[in-house]
Amino acid sequence: MDRADYWNNAYQAKSDEQLSWYQPQSTLSLQLIDSLKLPSSAAIMDVGGGGPSALAGELLDRGFAGLSILDVSHDALERCRQRLGKRADQVTWLHTDITHFIPTHQYDLWHDRAVFHFLTTPADQATYIAAMQQGVKPAGHAIIATFAPDGPMQCSGLDVMRWSAEALAHAVGHAFVLVASIRETHQTPWGKPQAFTYCLFQRRTK
Numbered sequence: 001m002d003r004a005d006y007w008n009n010a011y012q013a014k015s016d017e018q019l020s021w022y023q024p025q026s027t028l029s030l031q032l033i034d035s036l037k038l039p040s041s042a043a044i045m046d047v048g049g050g051g052p053s054a055l056a057g058e059l060l061d062r063g064f065a066g067l068s069i070l071d072v073s074h075d076a077l078e079r080c081r082q083r084l085g086k087r088a089d090q091v092t093w094l095h096t097d098i099t100h101f102i103p104t105h106q107y108d109l110w111h112d113r114a115v116f117h118f119l120t121t122p123a124d125q126a127t128y129i130a131a132m133q134q135g136v137k138p139a140g141h142a143i144i145a146t147f148a149p150d151g152p153m154q155c156s157g158l159d160v161m162r163w164s165a166e167a168l169a170h171a172v173g174h175a176f177v178l179v180a181s182i183r184e185t186h187q188t189p190w191g192k193p194q195a196f197t198y199c200l201f202q203r204r205t206k
């Protein structure tokens with residue numbers, strides 16, 4: 001089964017509260033985003049930002065006008081669109097696999113919670129990082145949240161790669177500086193703890 005079918009099936013079968021990654025508020029992402037003091041005109045890309053993620057609504061509430069949401073799953077994007085209602089028109093929707101994505105312009109902020117860790121081959125990881133390098137402005141930022149080294153080995157039935165901040169910074173490469181890393185224990189809707197690593201990177205200007 002290809003990735004799109006896999007994720008579409010997951011979304012068709014489950015409500016938000018049945019999805020392990022569901023969180024009613026994007027608390028730590030927002031804390032990091034707020035610390036950047038971005039202008040409301042900032043171009044923001046949320047990779048895998050469909051499904052139950054509250055982030056799109058939270059960023060629109062803050063007045064951000066340049067939000068793009070990319071997801072491989074049509075059902076994920078549709079669920080997010082439905083939740084936003086009329087405000088969905090303020091978002092650029094990108095229906096593609098991140099490993100096939102060639103950015104056509106550059107973002108002030110690239111955000112990814114729980115997508116990069118599904119890329120378990122060096123080839124897919126390298127393609128993602130190349131897109132991120134191309135898609136983030138010089139001095140722009142990237143927030144990547146993955147399972148931590150003591151986090152789950154699978155999510156939604158798929159194998160994942162678990163990352164420390166140091167290993168992720170190494171994988172992301174010299175084009176980005178690791179500005180901050182924070183560990184979070186996410187509680188699934190049924191109360192199971194999952195260790196995450198959140199990393200904030202800044203793209204070098206040279």
Ligand SMILES: C[S@@+](CC[C@H](N)C(=O)[O-])C[C@H]1O[C@@H](n2cnc3c(N)ncnc32)[C@H](O)[C@@H]1O
Pocket residue numbers: 003007021022023047048049050051052053054070071072073076096097098099112113114115118155
């Ligand atoms: C675990 S969920 C996380 C969703 C959201 N970021 C959040 O924190 O609630 C992973 C999301 O990424 C999408 N996804 C998985 N692999 C992807 C890929 N290769 N390219 C784009 N989206 C992908 C899935 O459809 C799903 O919506």
